[in-house]
Amino acid sequence: MAPPSYVFSTFAFIGLLFSCIPFPWHWQAGNSGTCLYMLWAGIGCLNMFVNSVVWANDAINYAPIWCDISVRLIIGVGIGIPAASLCINRRLYHIAACTTVGHKTEAQKRRENLVDLAIGLGLPILQMILQYTVQGHRFDIFEEMGCVPAQYNSVVLIPISTSWPIIIGLVSLSYCVRTIYYIWRRQAQFKQYLSANSDINSYRYIRLMCLAGLEALCTVPIATYIMARNLRVLRPVVGWAKVHWRFSRVSQYPSMLWRYDKDAVFAIEITRWSPVICACMFFFFFGFADEARKNYRLLYSSVAKRLGYSMASTSTAVSSTTDMRSKNFPYLLSGGKAETRKDVSQKRDSVGSFNLTIVDVGGALDDYKPSGFTPTGTSGSSSPTTTPYDRSSVYLPSPTEVGSPVDIARPEPTLDMAHVTRRSAESSPIRPSRCDSLHLPMGTHNAV
Secondary structure, eight states: OOOOHHHHHHHHHHHHHHHHTTHHHHHHHTOHHHHHHHHHHHHHHHHHHHHHHHTSSOOOOSOHHHHHHHHHHHHHHHHHHHHHHHHHHHHHHHHHTOOSOSOOOHHHHHHHHHHHHIIIIIHHHHHHHHGGGGBOSSEEEETTTEEEOOBOOSTTHIIIIIHHHHHHHHHHHHHHHHHHHHHHHOHHHHHHHHHHOTTOOHHHHHHHHHHHHHHHHHHHHHHHHHHHHHHTTOOOOOOHHHHTTTTTOEEEEOHHHHTTOHHHHHHHHHHHHHHHHHHHHHHHHHTTSHHHHHHHHHHHHHHHHHTTOOTHHHHHHHHHHHHHHHHHSHHHHHOOHHHHHHHHHHHHHHTTTOEEEEEOSTTTTOOOOOTTOOOOSSSTTOOOOSOOOOGGGOOOOOHHHHSSOOOOOOOOSSOOGGGOOOOOTTTOOSOGGGOOEEEEEGGGGGGO
């Protein structure tokens, strides 16, 4: 039982995202080999995704122009991914075999990039052009697969199309083996070279070598198996006219027909799943690296700013919560008694706009006032001065006024209104002329 078509469509779209996400920072770093690898893997995933969606349930020729482009892209991806792997292995070999330590000049970097473009873009484009010589008719349409190149399977097909992935894979493997040999022989010099070049470190070097080596190891056996299958069903070599006879025709195959042929099933499945596997493999090696996580954070911050959020909002909320807790529990969080008193005074000052009118009965609310003290209606300017107390100017009530001897002691800095004794006019021996009202702002009771 084959999985539904939407399963492959989902994985193809995921492979496209995996190819696009790391592309910007590899492009900025100037890694031509890895950029070519992601380019061909992304093109392959996009092409297969569109085909699997359009022709998910039938094999009708909906878009002939698209199929003309699609079959050329399939040929190019089949050569482009191994060629990009060759570029990566070739660059790693030159780094491992380098005999001089130092930065490369701009001319040397430009020359290396041109060689990589000739291999990674030139060979696939050349293959797409030469494909017309062995193209039997316009294209085929397979249900669930979409557009498929139509090739005339003769001996001419081997040097033009089938043998190229094998040759490129073998050359790439040879570079990979020699790279491992040079790293093993020149470990100290290799480490010195990596320390002198900031564009590549040992971890990235190892990931690149694993990616390119694994791709080459998979390409050679698969391409060899496909060529062996084609050799068993070779057609006789004929002229140009017979190969391209009725060239405009389009063959259409429903899934219930081509899935009975095991060779066709293997060829179609390996053709459409290869770009997806390569994209996922690349993301596995480079999608979770340190530079990738750094770029993810930068992307998140830029998107958050565009949406009106900021990464500092979390820290601001935490700090504000901490400040609130420090105000509610000053002794536990501040660790000092002085700060506790300061917090309490700030709380009292916050309600300084409320005034109370209290009846001073017998001068019980009088206190030692420093010279120069003037109560005001605002809480900010009503703090006591540092002038020493002048006890001669302090009014002390007589026993006849209060009714009994009173011990005058300096009150606490705070005033608890609940414990102030209120006396009625009938029970108090104090003369009515002494009953005056005291207008006391709440912000000044620390001075009383």
